[in-house]
Amino acid sequence: MATLTWLLLTYKVPPEPASKRIALWRKLKGMGAVYLQNGVCLLPKTDDHVRRLKMLENDIAEMSGEAVLLETIALDRAQEDKVTARFNADRDEAYREFIDKCDDFEKEIAKETAAEHFTYAELEENDVDLKKLQGWLEKIRKLDFYGGALAEEATQRLKGCEALLDTYAQRVFDAHDENR
Template sequence: RWLLLFHQIPPKPDYFRVKVWRRLQRIGAVPVKNSVWVLPYSDQAVEDFRWLLQEILEGGGEGSVCRGDFVDGLSDPDIEALFRQARAADYAAIARDAKSLARKAAPADVARLNHRLAEVAAIDYFSALGRRTLEPALARLEAHVQGAEP
């Protein structure tokens, strides 16, 4: 059901830790403990974690990727909630940006917001709150911008 990445990254250089963290965010992984990240099991998740593990090893770190189920402690619904919370926060950030651009948005701004929405939707494994209201809001913003163009 789950794919886990366990890693230990050298404390220096700082940029490497940030690089790994950003990659984990980009693929939609969520932390369940310090240095333990989880994704729903899929062939794509295996590929993503293996690729990231290789980067960690090349950067002087250590790690493992394994498939498993949680028997005690966290339950499947707990883990699913972690995913939903992470994606809901992503959707909320896009909504805030859209709201701040409402009066002065340019077509490039709307395109960027739609691109971010597509990226988040691609890693929204458990249908987080926010997407259903964000999509029509961005469509309205896009229509407003197109109507404002000369």
């Protein structure tokens, strides 16, 4: 098995303005970084991550902060497993939240169907919600570096939502005599 290589970023930034510190944290979490402790995070080594972390290193300097960016590997397999487990835990949390939103989507369609509320406005609203779900899952997948346990379930749930909306759309079209 190939040794996994990570980028380790350590940084220290002034506490104020808090908005800059929070924006930095959001950027790192948005890249999929896991924090080992405050101001110390890891990302898998990719050309994209190197480039983006170098830019963040510059941002940190502009904030009058300090940053060190290193390439690192785990000391042994057990340490490597700990790190990948942290990445997977973060992704699984995101997948769980996504699956909860799929539940909400399914309940909304069921509510509208039970009420026989087959309108184009409702269809459009639900279509927008589905597109949000599709985009959200794609973002989670991009950050799923090591194959989170809930990835397949999330994919299947999205397919279910897509099929549900197709069925609802057919009911809307039927209600408006679109297919006759």
